[in-house]
Amino acid sequence: MQTRFDPDRLGDPDVRESEQILRKCVHCGFCTATCPTYVLLGDELDSPRGRIYLIKDMLEHGRPATAEVVRHIDRCLSCLACMTTCPSGVHYQHLIDHARVHVERTYRRPLRERLLRAALAAVLPYPKRFAAVLAAGIAARPVLARLPGRAGRAAALLPRFRPTSSAAAAAQRRASAPRRRPRVAVLAGCVESVLAPRIHAAALRLLDAAGAEPLSVSGCCGALVHHLGRERQNRALATRLIDALYADIERGRIDAIVSHASGCGTHVKDYRYLFRSESKLAPAAAAVAERTRDISELLVELGLPERPQPMGIDVAYHSACSMQHGQKVHAQPRALLERAGFKVSDIAEGHLCCGSAGTYNLLQPEIAEKLRDRKLANIERTGAAVVATGNIGCIVQLKSASPRPVVHTVELLDWAYGGPRPDALR
Ligand code: SF4
Numbered sequence: 001m002q003t004r005f006d007p008d009r010l011g012d013p014d015v016r017e018s019e020q021i022l023r024k025c026v027h028c029g030f031c032t033a034t035c036p037t038y039v040l041l042g043d044e045l046d047s048p049r050g051r052i053y054l055i056k057d058m059l060e061h062g063r064p065a066t067a068e069v070v071r072h073i074d075r076c077l078s079c080l081a082c083m084t085t086c087p088s089g090v091h092y093q094h095l096i097d098h099a100r101v102h103v104e105r106t107y108r109r110p111l112r113e114r115l116l117r118a119a120l121a122a123v124l125p126y127p128k129r130f131a132a133v134l135a136a137g138i139a140a141r142p143v144l145a146r147l148p149g150r151a152g153r154a155a156a157l158l159p160r161f162r163p164t165s166s167a168a169a170a171a172q173r174r175a176s177a178p179r180r181r182p183r184v185a186v187l188a189g190c191v192e193s194v195l196a197p198r199i200h201a202a203a204l205r206l207l208d209a210a211g212a213e214p215l216s217v218s219g220c221c222g223a224l225v226h227h228l229g230r231e232r233q234n235r236a237l238a239t240r241l242i243d244a245l246y247a248d249i250e251r252g253r254i255d256a257i258v259s260h261a262s263g264c265g266t267h268v269k270d271y272r273y274l275f276r277s278e279s280k281l282a283p284a285a286a287a288v289a290e291r292t293r294d295i296s297e298l299l300v301e302l303g304l305p306e307r308p309q310p311m312g313i314d315v316a317y318h319s320a321c322s323m324q325h326g327q328k329v330h331a332q333p334r335a336l337l338e339r340a341g342f343k344v345s346d347i348a349e350g351h352l353c354c355g356s357a358g359t360y361n362l363l364q365p366e367i368a369e370k371l372r373d374r375k376l377a378n379i380e381r382t383g384a385a386v387v388a389t390g391n392i393g394c395i396v397q398l399k400s401a402s403p404r405p406v407v408h409t410v411e412l413l414d415w416a417y418g419g420p421r422p423d424a425l426r
């Protein structure tokens with residue numbers, strides 16, 4: 001793609017990077033076939049190619065974002081299916097991230113939008129605040145569910161009961177037991193630590209069973225606010241996590257870092273890029289990114305024994321977008337489930353997003369629900385009894401309308417190797 005950026009504008013490293021990305025696009029349109037919003041809406045401006053044109057036009061001239069550009073950028077799920085499809089290696093992830101920051105800086109959203117986005121950014125990355133809001137939401141569910149619009153739709157995403165944190169606490173105690181190698185920092189995350197602390201507990205037990213020494217690390221990685229274009233908050237949260245992890249890396253206390261929420265894993269693995277221009281933080285960010293893996297990647301490396309007895313349960317494996325497109329992790333979760341004795345089915349249209357996408361299901365509920373229902377219809381066709389996935393966002397999204405249990409892959413693996421049966425299967 002030809003670009004005509006003003007040389008002055010190319011002095012900004014983010015603009016320069018985006019210009020390089022734009023120049024790789026050859027307008028072939030292959031990406032449109034796998035873009036969920038184009039598949040649903042059929043509008044070129046809701047395809048990767050259409051968005052790339054809009055972003056080019058906005059960045060090239062340094063223009064403030066317009067309402068039309070914002071509408072199409074907001075509808076992008078950041079699922080990154082287009083990056084998997086693109087034959088020219090267009091790094092759409094960094095381009096849309098830059099565009100979202102530009103939108104936040106130059107566009108004034110309507111008041112309701114501003115309030116909603118500010119509330120999400122003020123609550124979700126902070127487990128104590130989120131736990132309080134969640135408890136209030138569960139108590140008010142009967143009222144919320146009757147409300148029209150977003151509030152009513154958001155009520156469907158609430159868990160039935162207030163999640164307990166006792167399992168996580170027990171696992172934390174276990175994590176501080178006498179040391180064995182390799183030592184693995186396990187990210188507890190923010191939203192997941194409140195909504196489903198059992199996943200972190202299962203991950204710690206499983207790593208222990210696989211011969212590692214897990215060390216629980218709390219703190220938000222910044223991914224959720226990053227998707228909202230709130231760069232300063234993203235950097236502040238990421239810096240705090242990097243400082244904590246790098247101190248342990250320098251002291252030789254950890255050999256690897258593990259994420260069990262693929263949305264977070266994708267973001268942490270990209271820290272090197274995020275902090276590339278900050279000479280002080282760049283080495284620490286790169287060291288953290290280099291050592292970070294999805295838990296399924298590390299479990300395959302550590303090696304879990306093959307279970308001779310089948311578990312007698314058919315599992316439909318839903319590969320989260322951040323897992324398959326963001327981290328290119330495909331075979332490992334499936335292989336681990338099969339090794340643990342589960343029969344695993346693939347889901348048709350597996351490349352399409354389920355509509356979760358960070359806070360997307362709260363901000364774009366109509367599109368998110370259509371994608372969820374399409375995913376659930378494809379899951380139905382597998383005939384599987386259980387759905388497994390590696391991202392808390394997908395679990396919440398699918399669970400809101402799924403007739404079958406939706407669990408994290410590590411919950412099933414933990415159960416197969418001696419942990420408790422997942423709550424959802426009781
Ligand atoms: S990230 Fe997903 S929704 Fe956005 S343009 Fe690419 S394929 Fe489409």
Ligand code: SF4
Nearest residue numbers: 025026028029031086
């Ligand atoms: S597939 Fe790649 S090169 Fe082709 S239009 Fe999409 S982003 Fe551009």
